[in-house]
Amino acid sequence: MKQKGEWTNQELVVMLFQHDSMALACLYRVHANNLLQYFTIKFKGLNKDEISDLITDSFIKLVDHPEKFQAGKSSLKTFLIRDISRDILNSIAKKDRAKKRLTIVELSNEHGNIELEEGIGEADILQAKIQNFFKDVFESERDIQLAWMMEVHKKRDTSLYANLLQITHLSFEEQKNAVKQHKDRIQKRLNRGGWKSFLLKLQKHV
């Protein structure tokens, strides 16, 4: 058996387009470990198994539909990185939406005797109130998203902030520093805007 890395990307592409029986196995041997390592570092907060699953899905997708890869446009490795990144970001966004909904319901229950059955409607109102507050305090949509991540979802993962700020090309240390600066700035604006008293008021009204 050829060892890992003994197939060039060119050979792999030929295998894919010829629907070779061994295409998936070769693709896996050449790229799986490197991609897993790359994405585990890039998305530090994500579960390794989850990343591995998404990599697998991407490989199977490519073997089933090799025509999706256009050799002239990018290299095989770049194509895989782009495809897997997109799937990972979609998966994070999906989880965020679910968590956001849950957090709002939890928040409503925490601040009043709202029945869970009725909680969804109340939660929507609460969510709208928070969104309006953020809109008053911040001018940019990105800052509003940062405020949601910090104050409502309580996210701590640097990579998520780095993705939103589009600074993933920086080194991890640089990303950490930049994220911290942004978080401090958002926090100051929130304090000046009266975030704490808004929360207290929200508590009384709910």
Place this chain on the structure above:
Amino acid sequence: MIDKLKQRADYFAWYFFQFEQSEKVQSADVAKLLEATSDQLEILSMCKVPDSRQSDFQQRLRGIADFAHVNIFQLAMLVRKVEASVALQEDKSMETAALIAAREMDNSARQLDNKK
């Protein structure tokens, strides 16, 4: 990866899973049968099974066995065995369906007789 491929009847992973179920053995037993290491078995699981109705089946199977360094004769035997067992199951379910249909027809005829 292998778990996902167990649901795809065109991959060896599915064949090994079927074989394990029907023969009530573990994957280590399959590896032993094919004279392979677990790593080689994993690689083989990710390969597509050539169509046994095609004339070049033996040749393509040999290519895969060489690639994964496993025993070609045992691999061919395993593929044939799984395909035979699946065909038998399909025959059985056809037979069962025919029996159910016959019984239902019989019941309807009896109900009609009773009404008369």
